[in-house]
Amino acid sequence: MNAPTKIPVASRRDFLAGSGLVIGLALPMGKAAAKAAPAGEATPFAPNAFVRIAGDNTVTVIIKHVEFGQGPATGLSTIVADELDADWGQMRIAFAPANDPLYKNLAFGTMGTGGSTAMANSWMQMRNAGASARAMLVAAAARTWGVPAAEVTVAKGVVSHGAKTATFGDLAATAATMPIPEKPTLKTPAQWTLIGRDTPKLDSLVKTNGSAQFTMDVQRPGMVVSVIEHAPAFGGTVKSVDDAAALAIPGVVAVKTIPQGVVVYAKDTFAAMKGRAALKVDWDLSKAETRSTDTMIKQYIAAAATPGVECEAEGNVATALASAAKRIEATYVFPFLAHAPMETMDAVIEPKDGGADFYAGSQFQVGDTTAVSKVLGVPFAGMTLHEQYAGGSFGRRATPDMGNAVEAAMATKAFGGTTAVKHVWTRENDIRGGRYRPLIVHTIKGGVDAKGQIVGLDAVVAGQSFMRGTGFFNPSAKFDEAMVEGLTGSAYAFPALRVGANELKNGVPTLWWRSVGNTHTAYVMETFLDRLFELGKQDPIMGRIALMKDDRAKAVLKRVAEVAGGLSAKSGRARGVAFHKSFGSYVAQIAEVSVGADKLPRVHKVWAAVDCGVPINPNVIRAQIEGGVGFGLGHALYAEITLGEGGVVQQSNFDTYRSLRMAEMPEVEVAIINSTANPTGIGEPGLPPIAPAVANAWRKLTGKVVTRLPFAHSENA
Template sequence: MTQLTPTRRGFLTGAAGLVIATQLPLAARAQSAAATGSFTPNAFVRVGTDNTITVIIKHLEMGQGAYTGLASCVAEEMDADWSQVRAENAPADASLYTNAAFGLQGVGGSTGLASSYIQMRQAGAAARGMLVSAAARNWDVPESEITVEKGVVRHDASGNSASFGDLAEAATESAVPVEPPLKNEEEFTLIGQKVERLDSMAKSTGASDFTIDIYRDGMLTVAMRHSPKFGGKVASFNPEPALAIPGVERVEQISSGIAIYGQNTFAALKGREAVEIEWDDRGAETRSSEEMVRVWTEAARKPAAVAEESGDLDTALSEAATTLEAEYVFPFLAHAPLEPLDGVIELRDGEAEIWMGSQLQTVDHGVAAQTLGMDQGNIKLNTTLAGGSFGRRAQPGSEFMAQLAEVGKAAGNGAYKLLWTREDDIHGGYYRPLTVHRLRGGLDADGNIIAWDDTIANQSIIAGSPFEEALMQNGLDATAYEGSTRMPYAWPNHRVSWARMESPVSVLWWRSVGHTHTAYATETFLDELLEAGGKDPVAGRLELIKDAPRDRGVLERVADMAAWSGAGTGDKRYGVALHESFNSYVAMVAEVSNQGGMPHVSKIWCAVDCGYAVNPDVVIAQMEGGIGFGIGTAMFNEITLGEGGRVQQSNYDTYRMLRLNEMPEIEVSILNTGNEPTGVGEPGVPPVAPAIANAWRSLTGSTPRRQPFTVALS
């Protein structure tokens, strides 16, 4: 039984009217957590007397369309007019705003809409039911005779009609529906349709508030000096040269480095340059990237912990008519969002208020309380819009929040904006892990794949984090090799192994996490095996996925879109790749030519099955963005440690982004398969690089074994 309870919340400001909180059923995988009483997912709707509908968004809006996607689910079930709908960020409150996929308030892993689809629809349906009940009481008519369309409640027999705003106050007296009925798909007018994004206009005009836009009276700007080597610590420092800079107010040592407080950004940065620091590098990473690659490669060539296996791989390899081997190297990668990490903290006599683009509000809120030594109830965490994240703002250990809280604690009452520069962000670690794959494959005399062996060597993202106990199974971190296991291809003998590597370099999930490297290694190696067996890349894959209908669906669709007839023979060649991630299925075909010894991508065809596409425009935009992100990464991006362990990149000039004239034409087709909606923020990234590489092999005869291509092909 689902019980929906009306409530008023002090933090919800604006026009008076109906405010409801909906206590909603949990996703099946979260039920065990719910049974402990540890969290209850909630969604909130506010109907104002000014006829606006404000949807409180519990997930960080970082460009992925959370405002629009979640609000459209509410508006659909309310039968609202889209022009009425607004969105605002929820406060940090895990008792109300938990993500059922995580058991805490936060978003990541493309779970935002997937985990909230039914919740938000129920919230809208409950609000609609309460408004209809109010109208029935006011007009003394049966509820069954009332209709709602585009925000207007009508009773045709009596001629009565009212807007949502007209009924908002009366609706607060309505009984809250228990398990309100939801629409059938054929009744949708907003879900599945193109709607205007709720955040676009304010962002375009500059009216939106990001963290960098927050100013408080008397606020100081804080710049940080971190160790130039990962694992380095402050041995000693002299603040006097910094304090001599006009506008520098104070210099403090905190656990992660030296904080310089200035009256403005210029003063803080000049003070940062001036402070004198001696570093203790005894626990630091002093190896170069190339030294680490050698160590990682040796580990990938040895037996490792088995993550998945079937059949008798060793016998199959020894008896194979043909065998192939390949080693792939993937570099550290920075997230490099347009807005670097930043936050504002204001301390007021035992209380604190914080503004930041928080992606894991529960974790950030808890770390702030622990660091400040305050009760969590005395800390208000405001989630602002974020200028990108790609995983960077979702830190399991909430290291940036800890730094922000330490900055405030060291200085006492007052307001402080901690602002990382682009260089801080690029140097700051929490990278996609450096990874090596070693693959071996075997074919029988008829060209059929009978053996598949993949050993992956990289660091664990989860080990040592608060999530280790819940997410690591038998010492295995699935994020390190996800996408290389549970593949849709049917071969009789296979093994996937993981070698856990260690380094002081901090690592973190990065847009599509382990799939970023596993899709490339597996899809390019598979293409080579199919070619060795005399099979077409599309037909060969279809033979291997007879029992994977959703994989088949996107592969057949993209082949039709591109009029696939093989990799081609002319100056333009074609490559295909297929990959499932975050429960969404994506297949791509790339059209590639040789431009000065580098791939030039002129077109990408993309087919995606993300269940039901709530907002097709958002789905297409996320596929397009993921494709651009994936191309730029494969072509140009790497973080390298030079001699002594210092990062060699610093800004967009040395960590190069894809340019506008390098973006290909993109055609996206969405398969609405009737399944529940799944994520789209990340699944567009993994297939694009292998599709390009497979086309490049058709052109040149070789697959780039190392990313970025600028290194592999130089």
């Protein structure tokens, strides 16, 4: 495979420069986008320039989503390459500039990556872009050779008519003069040559050989590095600073106070960190969140014992449970969780006349760039986003208030607003910095009749909403759907169901975390169902299938049972099953578990079946399921953020915020359903089933019912 080229993108002018073909996909906002084109620039290719074909025969796909390992660069390129009939070796990627009219996420209305929407919102957009390019190349060949377009064929980057052949590069200049088809002819699934087949990720080589550039790699002339000291409790502010010792550290050039904390500037990162360690800061904690985790949990448990706001109801749950032959109930506690991406929060801002260059692996490109422009007091038109590869996110880089960009911009402005500043969070900043998966408590009751059939569920959630008060929340909504998703709108049809929510105030800043509410609702639903099936003497797989109202859900559960060979395990081990639908995708998993040397679950193998619509690139799908299993398993077994006396976070790095180690990663076998439905999400749906699958196996193996995560918590000893 030829090495993919990462091309910095500053404006649409870059796409149109030189001899080549650029395809703009005409969408309903076409007139507005045409007006937005730079003066003097031809507009037939506006809006939405997604494909660039150069004279050297390379095809560059403009990627509107951040690439932090989840694979949109490869997925979007796969779609374009197939409709274009390109050879995979000629494909390249470049990241889009911050431009909503051209590159907005069609599910969000602004540029952004999240909610497993990258493929779903881009599917038809990229198919049309590739098909339009192909049609124009064919038209160019027909004109050049004087033959009917219908007789021209394209395969693996070569355009042919009998003995006559030409590469895309040969035809690019002529193709650029062809009219853009309003409705290009799309391939049928039977004609696809790349979609649905394994292709290597376009960024694997550059990430392996170290040539891929992340924000942490960016160097600018005269640049300084800044690090920040945040308050020890959330909501604290700076009262006074003694920076004498910090300024005495060789390499430290300044210390400044901004609303987020105290910033130390230095010639390199190590000097900045040493300077920060030497600071003496007096904090005002009068308005800080000073409750401990234990105190919060007691308050949350009390709230979860009340009905809350009704979110979904079917039948009369009270009557159903009162008439049940057998009943059980449980209270579940889920801790705060950090995202802990390998690359911590960072950004480089280089001020210039009338604007700034902004380097970041931005998850909300327009939102972040706008935030920087406002802090610096420069027009958005003067800003240039240089989108970088990002070393993970899991939701962390997507703050509704653009907090990461705002802090970096404030650090830049405080230094004078004339020098390039690389603002870097250390691991301790990251682990103690908030924006966690919220602390959540569930109470749930259920029962079965004399025949062992489930008669109803009554579930209540208590927790805080990170959505309320942001642009992502409808202020007239009675409850936050992110708190209860997975309980509401589930794949199961219960005779009676009630879901309630109690929204509590909390000063700990929280955020979406990979799979959002599904991270805890799937655990509650799937572990409680297993207990009800045992109570009613039902098979856990057949019992689920009988409750399911969706044939795709049933097919996925049947498939995972088939590839795993059922739930029987050899002596000393047990298997558990779990299913969950999230982000439009269906995932079922079976985990095989034994008792580890640390008396915690040792997961040997996980079988997974997934239906995420048309499987654009199975290689990426498998990788995301494997990643979801590893990420979800590590957090379920070991991870939690706890606040001690005074609201101080007790964890600081990976020694105290435990992650899954390589030797602990189970073997993962993934079966992908060859669906014909439109593509849905895959970055997040692989995570929710793993923890309940392990918990169900663990209960079968040891008899222990784990209702407080992580498994390593002392209550589970």
